[in-house]
Amino acid sequence: MKTFTKLMATAALGVATAAHAGELEVTHWWTSGGEAAAVAEFAKAFDATGNKWVDGAIAGSGGTARPIIISRILGGDPMGATQLNHGRQAEELIEAGLMTDLTDLAEEQGWKEIVNPPSLLDACTFEGRIYCVPVNIHSWQWIWLSHDAFAKIDTAVPSNWNEFAAAAPKLEEAGIVPLAMGQQGWQQNGAFGVMTIAIAGLDAWRKVVVDKDADTARGPEYAAVFEAAVDARNFAADSNVQDWNLATNMVITGNAGGQIMGDWAQGEFQVAGQVAGEDYTCLPGLGVNEILDTGGDAFYFPVIDDEETKAAQMALASTLISPEVQVAFNLKKGSLPVRGDIDLSAANDCMQKGLDILKAGGVMPSGDMNLSADTQTQIEDLMAEFWTSDMSAGDAQERYADIIASAD
Amino acid sequence: MSSSKARKPSGLFRNLSAKIASVPMVLTALVVFVGGTAWTVVYSFTSSKLLPKLNFVGLDQYERLWSTRRWLISIENLAIYGFFSMIFTLLIGFTLAALLDRKIRGENVFRTIFLYPFALSFVVTGLAWQWILNPDLGVQNVVRSMGWESFAFNPLNDPDIVIYGILIAGLWQGTGLIMVIMLAGLRGIDEDIWKAARVDGIGTIKTYVRVIIPMMRPVFVTALVLIASGIIKIYDLVVAQTNGGPGIASEVPAKYVINYMFRAQNLAQGFAASTMMLVSVIIILIPWAYLEFGGKKRG
Numbered sequence: 098m099k100t101f102t103k104l105m106a107t108a109a110l111g112v113a114t115a116a117h118a119g120e121l122e123v124t125h126w127w128t129s130g131g132e133a134a135a136v137a138e139f140a141k142a143f144d145a146t147g148n149k150w151v152d153g154a155i156a157g158s159g160g161t162a163r164p165i166i167i168s169r170i171l172g173g174d175p176m177g178a179t180q181l182n183h184g185r186q187a188e189e190l191i192e193a194g195l196m197t198d199l200t201d202l203a204e205e206q207g208w209k210e211i212v213n214p215p216s217l218l219d220a221c222t223f224e225g226r227i228y229c230v231p232v233n234i235h236s237w238q239w240i241w242l243s244h245d246a247f248a249k250i251d252t253a254v255p256s257n258w259n260e261f262a263a264a265a266p267k268l269e270e271a272g273i274v275p276l277a278m279g280q281q282g283w284q285q286n287g288a289f290g291v292m293t294i295a296i297a298g299l300d301a302w303r304k305v306v307v308d309k310d311a312d313t314a315r316g317p318e319y320a321a322v323f324e325a326a327v328d329a330r331n332f333a334a335d336s337n338v339q340d341w342n343l344a345t346n347m348v349i350t351g352n353a354g355g356q357i358m359g360d361w362a363q364g365e366f367q368v369a370g371q372v373a374g375e376d377y378t379c380l381p382g383l384g385v386n387e388i389l390d391t392g393g394d395a396f397y398f399p400v401i402d403d404e405e406t407k408a409a410q411m412a413l414a415s416t417l418i419s420p421e422v423q424v425a426f427n428l429k430k431g432s433l434p435v436r437g438d439i440d441l442s443a444a445n446d447c448m449q450k451g452l453d454i455l456k457a458g459g460v461m462p463s464g465d466m467n468l469s470a471d472t473q474t475q476i477e478d479l480m481a482e483f484w485t486s487d488m489s490a491g492d493a494q495e496r497y498a499d500i501i502a503s504a505d
Numbered sequence: 506m507s508s509s510k511a512r513k514p515s516g517l518f519r520n521l522s523a524k525i526a527s528v529p530m531v532l533t534a535l536v537v538f539v540g541g542t543a544w545t546v547v548y549s550f551t552s553s554k555l556l557p558k559l560n561f562v563g564l565d566q567y568e569r570l571w572s573t574r575r576w577l578i579s580i581e582n583l584a585i586y587g588f589f590s591m592i593f594t595l596l597i598g599f600t601l602a603a604l605l606d607r608k609i610r611g612e613n614v615f616r617t618i619f620l621y622p623f624a625l626s627f628v629v630t631g632l633a634w635q636w637i638l639n640p641d642l643g644v645q646n647v648v649r650s651m652g653w654e655s656f657a658f659n660p661l662n663d664p665d666i667v668i669y670g671i672l673i674a675g676l677w678q679g680t681g682l683i684m685v686i687m688l689a690g691l692r693g694i695d696e697d698i699w700k701a702a703r704v705d706g707i708g709t710i711k712t713y714v715r716v717i718i719p720m721m722r723p724v725f726v727t728a729l730v731l732i733a734s735g736i737i738k739i740y741d742l743v744v745a746q747t748n749g750g751p752g753i754a755s756e757v758p759a760k761y762v763i764n765y766m767f768r769a770q771n772l773a774q775g776f777a778a779s780t781m782m783l784v785s786v787i788i789i790l791i792p793w794a795y796l797e798f799g800g801k802k803r804g
Contacts, residue, residue, distance in 0.1 A: 160768050163767070163768070164767035164768070167555070167767075171556070186770070188555075189554060189555040189556050189770075190555070193556060280750055280751050280752075281748075281750070282752075282753075337640075337662060339748075339750070469554070469770070470768065470769050470770040470771070471554065471765075471769045471770060471771040471774070473769070474764065474765065474768055474769035474771075475573075475769075478573075478574070478575045478753055479574075481749075481750070481752040481753050482574065482575075482752045482753050482754075483752075484752060485664055485750070485751040485752030485753075485754065486664060486752060496574075503569075
């Protein structure tokens with residue numbers, strides 16, 4: 098019901114604004130402080146091209162916004178452009194011919210040469226045609242460690258997961274929660290994904306997630322992951338918070354030893370005035386396997402039968418990927434740029450670590466690009482149950498393998 | 506009934522204007538409700554993902570549904586919530602109404618207080634009770650600060666009892682309305698019944714149980730239907746209070762439907778789940794309708 102009224106309200110807005118030429122309504126779900134500042138950079142740059150950015154921010158996370166966006170496109174009231182995570186979310190919309198083909202523009206501007214890593218553009222490509230503009234890279238594979246917490250137990254800040262696991266009992270004795278973990282499926286699922294890469298390694302992960310090989314999911318590499326996940330569950334037993342930023346706050350205040358969370362967490366450390374390397378440490382790939390996934394956000398352009406709107410869409414597409422806009426946007430957002438050819442010397446310690454890994458080619462495609470939303474939801478449900486119950490590693494592994502076996 | 510047989514030819518045209526006037530509503534009901542339902546059921550046998558497509562896969566979606574742990578937990582939660590909600594709402598609602606009906610002082614004040622929670626949406630109710638049941642802010646903290654240090658009451662973070670935490674909030678919100686309906690029913694009982702009972706020397710409680718409640722049958726049916734529909738569609742309360750957590754311990758069927766239709770982009774799976782919800786409603790409704798309407802003809 099709520100969604101419906103929102104829908105009606107946005108639909109009414111859309112009708113009212115569609116009349117002017119060169120105006121584009123852009124929907125997205127970037128509404129927190131840092132995110133809104135980053136979007137403003139897009140709007141400023143787009144307005145400078147003589148067009149007008151009509152902001153259609155949808156409050157709530159992607160889970161709330163995506164259904165609204167998709168229903169609007171399906172319902173025949175498309176917006177000018179919209180944020181989506183690239184990957185398989187828009188696959189069927191593209192198949193149904195509802196998304197604008199950007200291939201000509203991409204060839205003209207040579208996106209193939211400038212977008213790094215190339216997998217980002219691959220995720221926008223469907224049957225050889227390009228349908229979206231990647232704008233940033235977010236990676237999950239980070240653990241954030243509190244220097245305060247480890248100072249309290251007179252232990253050096255760990256440099257990898259094994260050292261962290263060894264120090265965990267001491268942290269517990271000192272009344273510190275070893276691992277902060279928000280009690281929400283996507284966070285638990287994300288943390289599990291990070292541990293998979295760190296412990297099972299990239300090859301096993303690729304076999305399971307890309308090739309959907311259930312036998313590997315039943316195998317010894319994944320058994321080790323589930324054992325480690327049981328450890329992590331015990332470390333996080335006293336972490337009673339829900340939202341990820343509250344969990345990050347436990348690390349900031351030294352009430353928790355560490356948190357496995359994506360690079361968006363560093364925005365929280367920045368807001369709290371903490372300095373990377375002095376107050377907190379970030380370890381990409383849990384310090385074991387320095388590989389980052391390359392999920393992130395992209396913009397799609399629904400098909401609108403109006404020449405001026407089309408021209409504005411193309412103008413926006415080339416604005417989003419231009420070097421100046423990429424720098425301005427990503428510095429505010431805390432994410433990595435999609436172009437390898439720009440200067441980001443203003444970035445902090447953790448972002449530099451990420452950039453170095455990107456340059457060295459330590460990248461992998463994100464889960465979004467390989468698993469359908471359906472399969473991901475099933476895995477999230479399993480993880481939510483696993484992290485809050487005393488399910489054994491073996492049971493969890495068996496059920497995980499079953500989901501992989503039936504994945505499409 | 507018997508006379509209508511003779512007039513049958515003209516029956517169609519009787520009250521013609523009224524019948525024409527009701528055509529739009531009849532069409533709406535047929536197209537939107539019946540048509541929509543049929544469409545949903547048909548597509549639940551397909552492999553539709555984000556867009557509805559007609560490639561039939563038989564009962565696959567249902568097989569998957571009934572082997573999904575989250576759906577089974579949802580059903581179990583709905584059963585527990587439904588059972589206790591039904592009993593306690595009726596019990597508390599009727600008791601409050603009977604107490605108010607004893608011509609007490611300040612009846613208006615109490616009635617307003619009891620009915621007030623109903624004016625709040627489930628989202629507000631859920632959030633308020635999330636805070637009340639939060640161990641660091643709510644009941645547990647208050648009792649501990651009064652000196653009972655070992656007191657523990659933390660239902661929302663315990664997977665085994667989280668559904669009772671939601672039940673408390675649901676009862677708090679819903680009993681007021683049932684109380685008002687019961688009170689209206691009690692007011693409809695003729696004063697002479699009470700006088701007659703008193704003359705016969707029947708006790709107050711016994712009069713309620715043996716005489717008044719049987720006389721209030723239509724009121725109870727109304728209350729039952731209201732409570733039952735509230736149980737089946739429970740969604741926003743859970744979303745606001747626990748969002749299905751901890752883990753998936755407080756999931757409910759309606760939430761499964763929404764999640765699989767929109768977040769998981771698997772329409773057919775969501776349709777299968779909503780069809781199962783419809784079937785369960787029908788299973789409950791048919792015996793009841795049979796007793797209610799079939800019984801009357803015999804009587």
